[in-house]
Amino acid sequence: MITIAVAGNPNSGKSTLVNAIAGTRLHVGNWPGVTVEKKEAIFEYNGKRIMLVDLPGTYSLSPYTQEEIIARDYLVHETPDVIINVVDSTNLERNLYLTVQLLELGIPVVIALNIYDEAKKKGYRIDIKSMEEMLGVKVVTTVATEKTGMERLLSTSLKVAESPFQYHSKQLDYGEDIESIVRVMEQRIKQSHATLAERYSLRWLIFKLLEGDTHILKEINGDGNGLYFDDVVRHLRKMYGDDIESIMANTRYAKASETTHGVLSKPEIRKIELTEKIDAVILNRFLGVPIFLALMWFVFKFTFDVSTPFVDWIDAVISGPLKRWTVVMLGMIHSPAWTISLATDGVIAGVGFVIMFVPVIFTMMFFITFLEGSGYMARAAFVMDRAMRVIGLHGKSFIPMVLGFGCNVPAICATRILENQKDKVLTALLIPLMSCGARLPIYVLFVGTFFSENSGTVLWSLYVMGIVLAIVMGIVFKRTIFKGEPSVFIMELPPYRMPSFKSLMIYTWERGKHFLVKAGTYILLVSIMVWILLNLPWGVEHKKDSYLGKTGQTIAKVFKPLGFGSWEVAASLITGVIAKEIVVGTMGEIYIEKKMVETTEQKTILQDLKECGISFTMAVKDSVTNVFSTFWMKSISIRGDKKLTPLRTVIQKTFTPLSAYAFLAFVLLYMPCIVASVAMRNEFGTWKWVGISFAYQITLGWIVAFVIYQGGKLIGIG
Amino acid sequence: MNLSMLKPGEKGKIRDIVMGGSLKRRLMDMGVLIGEEVKVLKKAPFGDPIEVTIKNYNLSLRKKEAEIILVTTDDK
Structure with a gap:
């Protein structure tokens, strides 16, 4: 069975995309022990059994919200065969910030460049070829609301999942300062903590250790004993004079911006968008509350x-x-x-x-x-x-x-x-x-x-x-x-x-x-x-x-x-x-x-069925009149x-x-x-x-x- | 000068985030980075939270959170 995880920002059209692929085979439940919805589907495609898992929408893979922890725990521990990363084409930079983090995991990624129709309407031009080159992943344009690109997205994902070495995601270059530290740390972990190297994608683990990620530190407790990295942390801090989490966030965003500027060309003049017009009314100082x-x-x-x-x-x-x-x-x-x-x-x-x-x-x-x-x-x-x-x-x-x-x-x-x-x-x-x-x-x-x-x-x-x-x-x-x-x-x-x-x-x-x-x-x-x-x-x-x-x-x-x-x-x-x-x-x-x-009246089944039918029609009628007859709430009067x-x-x-x-x-x-x-x-x-x-x-x-x-x-x- | 002091329509450049930990990381994850340009769009009907544009999208945050984001404006 091939496992596909779907990751992406909230509002990137991820749910719609998952619905478009899975349709009625979608099953909604909860992630174990938490209140976050879990959506998954198992189905056949081209003779292959596929399990599609929709991860909670997140902006990042930090350990600070429930959704983020669920998404990353799943990716790190269940290691799906491929990640479909849903990216909102109208908001590339912030969406790619998550993509950059997904690439750290070493799991093959396929980008679904979603809401592509809207981006085109805005006059955005996205160079798909350069994007694939810069990030080292396959990119498929999609319009989930119209089910466009779903077929190609699935077949590409399958191809990638089946030959992971050929499509192994590229490791983005975070600059010599960070990369040299990664090399030192990789050596240390491989030498003295081989079990960790098996359990995690090394690059990702090193970044988390550098960031002082409390969630991961707790998780490797025991296996990570004696792992020394204070020196490199100190070194980084001396160089940038900032906390390392911020350095990492800046570095990742820099990668996202670089990619965005490399592939996206926008029209000079920006139109006033529909959202702005609607918000001018809906969020208006005087009208906002009454409208709500x-x-x-x-x-x-x-x-x-x-x-x-x-x-x-x-x-x-x-x-x-x-x-x-x-x-x-x-x-x-x-x-x-x-x-x-x-x-x-x-x-x-x-x-x-x-x-x-x-x-x-x-x-x-x-x-x-x-x-x-x-x-x-x-x-x-x-x-x-x-x-x-x-x-x-x-x-x-x-x-x-x-x-x-x-x-x-x-x-x-x-x-x-x-x-x-x-x-x-x-x-x-x-x-x-x-x-x-x-x-x-x-x-x-x-x-x-x-x-x-x-x-x-x-x-x-x-x-x-x-x-x-x-x-x-x-x-x-x-x-x-x-x-x-x-x-x-x-x-x-x-x-x-x-x-x-x-x-x-x-x-x-x-x-x-x-x-x-x-x-x-x-x-x-x-x-x-x-x-x-x-x-x-x-x-x-x-x-x-x-x-x-x-x-x-x-x-x-x-x-x-x-x-x-x-x-x-x-x-x-x-x-x-x-x-x-x-x-x-x-x-x-x-x-x-x-x-x-x-009252024990004697009625035949037919009579009863007929009555049920009649009363159902009445219910429909009541339901309609309830809505239009009065301003007041019928059901609580x-x-x-x-x-x-x-x-x-x-x-x-x-x-x-x-x-x-x-x-x-x-x-x-x-x-x-x-x-x-x-x-x-x-x-x-x-x-x-x-x-x-x-x-x-x-x-x-x-x-x-x-x-x-x-x-x-x-x-x-x- | 911090972000909560800007009026709707005013722009600023983020100079610093004066609070560490998870709040800072959340803000940075949302694109609130040092050197980034930010524009205040509007205030909610009750005056708080505020809506800003950053990195080409709209973000809302409470005044309390805007206060820890230091900005520089052209005239100051």
Whole structure:
């Protein structure tokens, strides 16, 4: 099998190029243990099996960002047969800076001179022949968005990979001062540290040692014992009077400039580019923020209002026909009653729950991918950075935070737009404080029952409470868990480009699938656990005697000081871990003590299918009208009525307005739901942050509810 | 004089980066090298970060980071 690694700067069109080559064979996952996306594909080409690995986009191979470490560790340790280096033709010099570093590795390189059409349009002329000579590599011009040059790029890469000696990349001459040191060091390492010479490309290793690269020093620990190079370091420093990292960076950039000047001829007069014109409006002092907010509104509205009717449709199909027919089928094979209950209320409900997230996750992924690919995401960060910094966040954090109001799950998935691990984690930890749509049914029930006079204000206060606490917790986390972690904002503002639709779709699909498959497993497990809690011991007459009821009774006293210390409420809060809206459902089941009215109409499969079809058409219609009918968000507005249902009557007896408000605050804060937790686990590869999230939210929720209830009593409300 | 003191539209030549370590290396990786010409394009709506042109592309950085980049201008 031939391994091809694809390396290149961010915004060089690398993802599009990889998509153009791999298409639907692309698989999106994560690099082990980190939050950086890994894209790879295995396919056949001209009878050869090829593994294509897309490395994270980087500007350099320094050890300072996660992406850089991943890219270089892969190149150094997995030594692919050939590197396809994607270079943005419109920005040769900075892109070639990475090329120069790739050449140090001694792995054959093929340059894909991408976005070549744009360069031509600008009047750039690039001498491919000289470029190949100066760098000692093959160069292929490509336009990934139009799939031009892909065939040639692949065949050239294969040719190079198969005869590595013929196409061995040239070692660029870094000048006698450095080259003489390289020769001395090469001798020393070969003589006394032969194992190192086997493990690494010597030239690259020597440069890293000279630079004092902490990552590599740690890695060779042991094998590198007794390797002496202080003298050469001192020598270099004496000569240039600068730190060696800077000397190396300067030398490499000098090579990149030299090549650029040697091969590129630009027209004398520069046209004012489209990007400049767009930015003059989008980054305008007065218009910048309003435009950003308008775009956010648009994304939010589309993500949630377009997908909600479909979510409701899936819900209806699953809890209606699907459940009914499962019951019928299981009945036919005489399954015992408990298996039917487990299959419908445990398994199908759990799977259904995951499927309900499909529309919203996919729509969100689509927009995020589009915003990233078009170049707007960097502008959003630029515009919002100053405001978000107050809570220790990055400018880009605003987008996931806003999405959190619709649903925390896609919001947490969206934290992947942030580059820095700290920014990602901190944002994800604060997202659960954004009051999501699933909390609304609870608000509706309680606000409708206790505060129907001023429901708007009460509801609004809960949203504001979440935002205020997010700001407070952001500041707290910044000073505790993330203390001393530097935050930098050095970001390219790439030219605006239209992402290719196919690339968008593939990417959206893969990102969405990755989430659903992972999430599905965990959610199913939790769903079955809750079923066990609710229904066992099998045949309990009274919910009070189920495991859930017993657990509720045990933990109820914890909620006593908050004003809602009954076991029924405690039990509902436990099931709320699946999703907060389930709190209402459980309360209904426990308080009303009879199964939700189940109409066992007899319908044929055909009738059911027809109904599903009709309701799907309705969903499409709703989805369209949702977007165009109103400026306001349909999916998060209250659709409640003021009828006094049996549940409301019971609740009125159990709660006072004060304890009801404390309860709502607690529900808002007390924990991320299971799907959000799984999303967090997916993004960060560890349960650690999920644990921290649970711990701080439960504490915060308890304290806030306590202050509300006890404080309220003290000043004589309730 | 440092980069954060330039107004939109003003140009300067980078004289020094007065901070070592990873921040300096990151800046250099992005083409912020001594002797390089840099032009401030605009400031973000809230006044920070700023956008500059360097090595024929657009880079944004916070004022805090611009402060460690010393520049010389024609008139000074």
